[in-house]
Structures are given as structure tokens and as C-alpha cells.
Amino acid sequence: MPPSPMSSTTTAAGQSTGPVPFKDIVVDAATTAGGERQPPAEEYRDIIATLPHKQSTPFTRVHEYDGAWILDDWLPGTMAFRRRFEARAAGDVVLASLPKCGTTWLKALAFATAARGRYDPSSTGDGDRRHPLRRLNPHECVPFAEVVYNAGGRRSSTRRRRRGSSARTRRILSCQRLSPRAPPAKSYTSLDVTMGILPLCVSMTSEMQPKDMLISFWHFINKRIKPNTIPFSDIWNSIYNDAYPESPIWEHILGYWNMSKIQSDRVLFLKYEDVLRDPITNVEKIAEFIGQPFSDAEKEAGIVESIMKLCSLENLKASAMNSTSNYQRLMKEVPSESFFRKGVVGDWANYITPDMAERMDKFLAEKFHGSGFSFTDCL
Numbered sequence: 517m518p519p520s521p522m523s524s525t526t527t528a529a530g531q532s533t534g535p536v537p538f539k540d541i542v543v544d545a546a547t548t549a550g551g552e553r554q555p556p557a558e559e560y561r562d563i564i565a566t567l568p569h570k571q572s573t574p575f576t577r578v579h580e581y582d583g584a585w586i587l588d589d590w591l592p593g594t595m596a597f598r599r600r601f602e603a604r605a606a607g608d609v610v611l612a613s614l615p616k617c618g619t620t621w622l623k624a625l626a627f628a629t630a631a632r633g634r635y636d637p638s639s640t641g642d643g644d645r646r647h648p649l650r651r652l653n654p655h656e657c658v659p660f661a662e663v664v665y666n667a668g669g670r671r672s673s674t675r676r677r678r679r680g681s682s683a684r685t686r687r688i689l690s691c692q693r694l695s696p697r698a699p700p701a702k703s704y705t706s707l708d709v710t711m712g713i714l715p716l717c718v719s720m721t722s723e724m725q726p727k728d729m730l731i732s733f734w735h736f737i738n739k740r741i742k743p744n745t746i747p748f749s750d751i752w753n754s755i756y757n758d759a760y761p762e763s764p765i766w767e768h769i770l771g772y773w774n775m776s777k778i779q780s781d782r783v784l785f786l787k788y789e790d791v792l793r794d795p796i797t798n799v800e801k802i803a804e805f806i807g808q809p810f811s812d813a814e815k816e817a818g819i820v821e822s823i824m825k826l827c828s829l830e831n832l833k834a835s836a837m838n839s840t841s842n843y844q845r846l847m848k849e850v851p852s853e854s855f856f857r858k859g860v861v862g863d864w865a866n867y868i869t870p871d872m873a874e875r876m877d878k879f880l881a882e883k884f885h886g887s888g889f890s891f892t893d894c895l
């Protein structure tokens with residue numbers, strides 16, 4: 517088993533040995549994408565041309581790569597990330613959730629927890645010490661690796677020299693899926709698990725009840741393709757047609773679910789609904805998982821509550837409205853505030869009929885049959 521990725525920067529009691537610099541806990545394009553290269557879309561054009569593809573909606577297409585259906589926009593970055601990513605010796609923490617399953621919230625919670633030694637989550641001060649989550653979108657604090665790699669990067673010799681020291685610090689990054697192929701749902705072994713996620717990485721995932729996930733995705737994607745509108749039926753059927761990004765979604769979910777059961781020190785599986793219902797317990801789980809459990813003193817001082825407050829939808833939405841252009845540089849057409857909508861469980865009931873819901877529930881229950889996995893019911 518690989519060493520705990522956090523061991524070099526935490527004490528035996530699991531407390532952080534010192535402040536973790538913001539720049540060192542996130543992945544950045546310059547230190548990971550490396551070298552002067554063609555943009556991945558050019559570099560992989562010939563391979564992409566050979567991949568099976570299909571229309572996902574009238575305005576979006578997916579390609580099949582490494583066992584999953586990936587949106588065209590994300591494919592070159594996904595390929596570059598899978599081929600070039602090197603985990604640091606100190607280990608990396610990878611957040612890997614299906615789209616619209618609570619990724620933004622998980623990024624904020626994980627970032628605020630990991631960076632609390634440097635940035636006090638309760639501080640509202642200005643200047644350098646101002647908390648990044650009070651001035652940036654969580655997707656800027658923990659960017660998607662696929663987006664970073666798609667943007668390319670140039671590694672200067674100075675940066676290369678610095679890698680020696682930076683290799684000793686851990687990072688948080690995110691991607692839609694870390695494992696090239698999730699282990700088979702029912703016949704997994706611990707060897708599959710070790711091979712399924714990269715050595716030296718631990719992974720956290722947040723999954724959401726698919727009916728709410730689809731409603732969220734529909735709202736989000738329609739903001740992006742304005743003035744066009746994607747009919748809801750296209751988004752709804754994307755589950756049945758394996759056209760939702762990272763489909764088949766049950767393989768993604770079961771892959772992580774199974775891994776979390778076998779190697780709980782390497783995969784933390786969270787459900788969006790559970791985090792909404794009991795945020796304190798789940799933030800504590802995140803802190804333990806990344807090797808920085810809260811001390812009694814921190815708990816008494818209310819740091820967990822401060823993190824929850826800082827990462828609340830209302831707070832993040834307000835920060836996103838004031839976000840710098842950094843995020844827009846990476847994902848030009850996505851307005852920062854579009855990642856925050858209602859943040860409630862059961863919104864699907866406002867859009868779909870009970871018959872549609874029943875058919876979807878039955879379909880998914882069959883996929884998850886025998887796995888021990890089920891979605892958490894409404895609050």
C-alpha cells in the first residue's frame with residue numbers, strides 16, 4: 517500500500533505541522549502540464565478521430581475514452597491529464613465527482629479544511645490574508661485538472677528546480693474521474709483497487725441523487741448554450757442512453773463505492789444529501805481523510821462551523837459574483853455564479869412526473885442491485 521499522502525506534513529496526532537501555502541495545495545498548470553507542447557486538442561486530434569462518438573444533446577457530443585463517455589470540450593484535457601499527470605511523492609488528494617453532484621461544495625469544504633492553518637475560515641479581513649474563498653470561485657481554488665491540462669502550460673527551469681521542494685508538499689486537485697476505468701462492479705479485488713486509482717493519490721467523491729443531478733445539469737447547461745435551449749427530455753434520457761458526461765454513471769459510482777469499502781484510507785465516498793443533512797460530521801470526515809483532523813481546541817473554537825458557514829451556498833455565491841477573471845480564463849463561457857442555484861434535495865419533484873421518477877428509480881436500482889449502494893432519500 518502506498519504511504520499515507522499526508523504523512524510528511526502532519527504529526528502523529530494528525531495535526532498540521534504548519535501553514536500550508538495556498539499555491540502548494542492546489543494543482544496549477546505551470547507545474548503539472550509541463551513543457552512546451554501543442555494544445556491537447558491538436559496533439560490528440562488523430563486519436564480522437566478514431567474514438568466512438570455520439571450526440572448527447574442537439575448541441576453537445578460525447579466521445580468514448582477509457583470506458584466512459586466524455587463531453588467533447590473535456591476530452592483533450594482528460595486525455596492530457598491521464599497521460600501526463602504525475603502525483604507528488606507526498607501524495608495528492610483528488611476530488612472526483614460526477615458533474616452536478618456537489619463538486620463545487622466539496623472543493624470549497626476540502627480547500628477550507630486543508631488551508632485552515634494559513635487562512636482562518638472565520639476571518640473576514642482584507643488584504644493577503646483574506647480567505648481565497650471570499651474572493652474566488654471554489655473552482656479557482658481547486659481547478660479541474662482537465663481544464664488546467666487543456667489550457668496547457670510551460671514549465672520554466674526555475675519552476676523545474678523548485679519541484680524538488682514542492683514535491684514534499686501535498687496538493688488538492690479535482691477531475692471528473694481519477695481511475696481510467698472503475699473496477700468491475702461485482703468482481704473487484706484489492707489489486708483492482710490499487711490499480712484503479714493512481715498510486716500516491718487518495719480520492720474523495722460526492723454523489724447526488726441522479727434525478728436532482730439531471731435537473732441541476734439541465735439548468736446549468738442551458739445557461740451555457742444561450743440563446744438555445746436543450747429540451748429536458750434530452751438530459752433525462754442521457755442516463756438511459758449513456759450520454760451523460762462520464763457515463764455510465766453507475767460504473768463511476770460503483771467504482772468509487774467499492775473502492776471506499778475496500779480501502780477506506782484511499783477513497784472517501786460522500787453523498788451530497790448526507791452532507792446537507794449533517795455537515796459537521798462530514799466536514800470532520802474530510803479533515804480526517806486528508807490527514808488534518810480537527811483538534812479538540814479547534815472544535816471548541818467552532819472552526820468546523822466557521823468552515824461550514826464560509827462554504828455555504830449563500831457565501832460562495834456572493835464571492836463568485838465578485839470573482840476575479842482567473843476562472844473565466846480557464847472556462848470562458850461559464851459565469852462564476854452559475855455553479856450555485858438552489859442547493860436543496862428533491863427539487864426534481866417540481867419538474868418530473870411520479871411515473872418518470874419511478875421508472876428512473878427502478879432502472880438505477882437494477883444497476884446497483886447487490887452492491888449495497890443506494891441513494892439517500894430526501895431530507
Ligand SMILES: Nc1ncnc2c1ncn2[C@@H]1O[C@H](COP(=O)(O)OS(=O)(=O)O)[C@@H](OP(=O)(O)O)[C@H]1O
Binds near residue numbers: 615828830855860
Ligand atoms: N455551497 C453549496 N452548498 C450546497 N449546494 C451547493 C453549494 N454550491 C453549489 N451547490 C449546488 O451543487 C449543484 C452543482 O453541482 P456541482 O458543484 O457538482 O456542479 S459542477 O459539476 O461543478 O458544475 C447545484 O445544485 P442545484 O441547486 O440543485 O442546481 C448547486 O446549487
